[in-house]
Amino acid sequence: MTKRSNLAQVIQHHWRESVPDDRLAHLIKDASRGLGRALQMRLAEHGVSFGHWTFLRILWNGDGMAQRALSDMAGVMEPTTFSAVKAMEKLGYVERRQKPGDRKQVFIHLTPLGHSLKDKLVPLAEEVNAIAVEGLEEREIIAMRKALLAMIDNLARDEAQAAGDNRRIPSTREVAGRLSSAQPSRK
Amino acid sequence: MTKRSNLAQVIQHHWRESVPDDRLAHLIKDASRGLGRALQMRLAEHGVSFGHWTFLRILWNGDGMAQRALSDMAGVMEPTTFSAVKAMEKLGYVERRQKPGDRKQVFIHLTPLGHSLKDKLVPLAEEVNAIAVEGLEEREIIAMRKALLAMIDNLARDEAQAAGDNRRIPSTREVAGRLSSAQPSRK
DNA sequence: CCGACTTACTTAGAAGGCTAAGGATATTTG
């Protein structure tokens, strides 16, 4: 498990105060890594890697979607999903199935084992969340969430524009249709 | 450059709304990745990798510190710093020097080339920052910064505790002494 | 129906980060 000395933490804190410019970006990055480490530590005690958590979360909420849809929901590229799913298949958490008459798409289903992890793992994430926001008021958290969403949208717009991405924007209905292949499979 | 279709973005947004629990952690992660991608895109046009940016930022603010101190400031583990510094040395951005009478520590110094990158690269980070916070009020940004710092501290405390890290906490004076080996080398 | 395009999965390889472990050098302590 990652262990950074208190000295290192103090140095970092000290340094953080002395940089005028893009502090915000670095604060966000640090917070993200802190959250990641905290969760990773806890997941590791149950033999689950952080990378797999990302996908399990989604599958618990309704499995059976195509591999590509899973990528989209996780917000990662296809090869990432591919290797994670392959690994989880080997661990017995998921199964990859094809539908007759469609040799193209691969649908990802949780096994009973994969399902059973939910009750053990979700509380860990909740614990991390609780620790992270300790001492913050609900109002502050809501404000932060709103600000983060605005930033994400700003950046996505910038990115889309930079990529010359002038494809049409799909309607919510279409997306909903695409997602509906996932059955709500509440344990 | 990473290009995610609008469809993928909409799917992600849709999904994001439907997860009750640890949304905050995922928003922070997404924001962090968005910021990273935006900066990476711009750095790449100048032939600088995102990994090197992390260290250059610090060195521009005062180089000549030991490799270990650089790790601490960057908030990464030593091997990460080692390979980045080695790579930047090969690129001619930094030099690794030893002091006579100390065969242990390696001090990292910017070359003129390394220095010269500052004027080109810093504006890119400022641009990304400006894009990200577009539409947010100063008040909101300050609030977010405060909340993020609180979260980082909460998590660091948790981490230190989990690691059984009951070492004494060094004073600010000690840390300042350790940092003072870096000369303020404003271009 | 057929060729062109698009979509979905896969493979290969690299970047960036981490842990674990090793070697060398300082520092502290008996």
Added chain:
DNA sequence: CAAATATCCTTAGCCTTCTAAGTAAGTCGG
């Protein structure tokens, strides 16, 4: 002083993610 301990750099190897490129399978206009 010498031995034990701590610190710093390095090596090795894994994990997560990405880009680039390939392959197979559906879709669509003519």
